[in-house]
Amino acid sequence: MRSGVLLAAAVLGLAITAARAAQDKQNFTIIERGRYLALLGDCAACHTEPGSGQAFAGGRPIETPFGTVLAPNITPDRDTGIGAWTDDEFVDALQKGVGRGGVHLYPAMPYTYYTRATREDVLAIRAYLATVAPVRHAVVSNQLPFPFDIRASMLAWNRLFFSPGRLAPTPAKSAEWNRGAYLVEGLAHCGMCHTPKNFLGGDETSQHLKGNVVQGWYAPDITDDARRGLGGWSVDDIVAYLRSGHNRIAAASGPMAEEVTRSSAQMDESDLRAIAVYLKDQPGGEEHAAPLAVDDARMRTGSAIYADECSACHTPNGGGIAGLFPALNGAPAVQSADPTSLIRVVLQGAQSAATPAAPTGPAMPQFAWLLDNAKVASVITYIRNAWGNAAPPVSIERVAAERHRLSRRAD
Ligand code: HEC
Numbered sequence: 001m002r003s004g005v006l007l008a009a010a011v012l013g014l015a016i017t018a019a020r021a022a023q024d025k026q027n028f029t030i031i032e033r034g035r036y037l038a039l040l041g042d043c044a045a046c047h048t049e050p051g052s053g054q055a056f057a058g059g060r061p062i063e064t065p066f067g068t069v070l071a072p073n074i075t076p077d078r079d080t081g082i083g084a085w086t087d088d089e090f091v092d093a094l095q096k097g098v099g100r101g102g103v104h105l106y107p108a109m110p111y112t113y114y115t116r117a118t119r120e121d122v123l124a125i126r127a128y129l130a131t132v133a134p135v136r137h138a139v140v141s142n143q144l145p146f147p148f149d150i151r152a153s154m155l156a157w158n159r160l161f162f163s164p165g166r167l168a169p170t171p172a173k174s175a176e177w178n179r180g181a182y183l184v185e186g187l188a189h190c191g192m193c194h195t196p197k198n199f200l201g202g203d204e205t206s207q208h209l210k211g212n213v214v215q216g217w218y219a220p221d222i223t224d225d226a227r228r229g230l231g232g233w234s235v236d237d238i239v240a241y242l243r244s245g246h247n248r249i250a251a252a253s254g255p256m257a258e259e260v261t262r263s264s265a266q267m268d269e270s271d272l273r274a275i276a277v278y279l280k281d282q283p284g285g286e287e288h289a290a291p292l293a294v295d296d297a298r299m300r301t302g303s304a305i306y307a308d309e310c311s312a313c314h315t316p317n318g319g320g321i322a323g324l325f326p327a328l329n330g331a332p333a334v335q336s337a338d339p340t341s342l343i344r345v346v347l348q349g350a351q352s353a354a355t356p357a358a359p360t361g362p363a364m365p366q367f368a369w370l371l372d373n374a375k376v377a378s379v380i381t382y383i384r385n386a387w388g389n390a391a392p393p394v395s396i397e398r399v400a401a402e403r404h405r406l407s408r409r410a411d
């Protein structure tokens with residue numbers, strides 16, 4: 001009798017242990033998936049102060065057209081982080097842009113994109129965030145000047161520029177394409193940098209992914225546009241760039257170097273391919289500039305400067321050296337509608353992304369000390385119109401303005 005009870009208790013104990021192990025395994029799978037999804041969403045980019053060593057504890061200033069917003073603490077600390085939030089509150093922050101207590105978030109938090117992520121994916125991110133070290137760090141996000149400091153104004157903004165909700169699958173396209181759409185339009189929020197904004201910071205939806213100035217850089221057209229976009233890139237070229245920050249045509253610097261090292265370099269191969277397949281199916285524009293005449297004075301001066309200062313690395317025909325010095329001929333970034341990044345790279349130089357797949361990011365030297373505004377304008381106008389390239393010339397005034405702006409930037 002007694003031994004029977006003991007046996008039953010032992011069997012029950014084993015059953016509970018097995019159930020707990022299965023539960024642990026399931027939790028582990030969800031947390032691991034959440035870790036990967038947080039990487040796709042690059043949550044750490046904004047929510048971690050660089051150099052602080054305190055992942056997700058907030059405090060990093062995020063530039064908006066209206067002023068600065070500090071990213072808050074999203075560690076599980078109950079008082080200064082999101083430890084006390086319910087699941088629904090967390091889902092609302094990502095899918096609706098509404099924080100705890102009905103607070104309207106600013107779109108400096110990419111909820112306009114994250115809204116496309118499923119509840120299941122959002123809750124997996126939440127499960128992962130619950131496992132990171134809680135940090136006590138109070139952050140006052142709202143540093144905006146009047147009237148933008150009034151959060152209720154976001155109600156009107158959302159009505160104009162925010163279309164909440166999940167994406168309906170496009171049955172005519174492949175599963176890979178649909179996965180790409182889910183990532184590009186959702187968690188990976190590529191359009192936050194690459195889609196032009198209107199004067200209130202909303203996406204110009206008619207100009208989807210067609211290029212935008214961000215943090216003093218130009219994030220180029222990443223549609224399939226033949227000249228300014230990825231028309232000349234294969235799916236493999238796009239995958240290589242996102243995986244390593246380099247390919248036979250371009251090298252990632254500035255905000256894209258950060259995006260690559262922290263996010264896309266760690267994405268699964270299948271997700272990178274899905275993104276590439278989706279981007280290759282985004283229509284480009286039709287209007288393209290005609291090249292400047294070779295005997296244009298700017299072309300002649302620019303050609304001489306190029307031969308002296310640039311051709312050693314980028315080669316005389318602009319072909320570059322794959323993986324080391326980016327190609328300038330046929331490169332969409334060189335023919336961008338907006339020359340912000342080109343002027344910046346020539347004045348300031350650039351350090352390209354270092355990734356496990358391409359560990360030494362080669363550097364471009366700075367020329368601000370050597371070339372005056374007229375010379376910079378000529379050499380950039382030249383590379384935009386040599387070797388079959390064609391793009392509007394860059395004026396001396398534009399270079400002067402950019403030189404002035406750069407002198408006032410901390411980065
Ligand atoms: C581009 C920068 C950026 C990225 C990327 C980003 N956030 Fe944010 N997030 C912010 C900013 C800025 C705020 C504060 C907005 C405000 O105060 O209106 C914020 C607010 C939040 C809040 C509300 C917290 C609070 O205390 O009110 C949560 C939750 C959150 N983010 C989670 C995430 C998650 C999860 C990810 C990744 C999937 C993520 N964020 C990615 C910038 C970002």
Ligand code: HEC
Pocket residue numbers: 184188189190191192193194214217218219220221222229238241250251252253254255256257259264275331332333341
């Ligand atoms: C934080 C802003 C930001 C985000 C987010 C971002 N990009 Fe970029 N991207 C840039 C900038 C800036 C450049 C230009 C970099 C340079 O000049 O070296 C760039 C360059 C690129 C290029 C190279 C284009 C060329 O012609 O050389 C590709 C391809 C690209 N991004 C794809 C993506 C994809 C896909 C995503 C989403 C998964 C993404 N980007 C997200 C800012 C961003």
Ligand code: HEC
Pocket residue numbers: 249250251252253305306309310311312313314324325326328331333334342345346350351352353362363364365367379380383
């Ligand atoms: C010592 C070698 C070297 C010299 C000299 C050099 N570059 Fe570069 N350049 C690089 C490297 C390396 C990069 C990649 C850095 C990056 O953009 O991340 C680069 C990038 C660029 C880019 C950006 C391309 C892209 O894909 O975003 C432009 C434009 C450019 N160089 C133009 C010039 C011009 C114009 C000159 C002469 C005034 C010049 N370079 C001289 C090495 C060089």
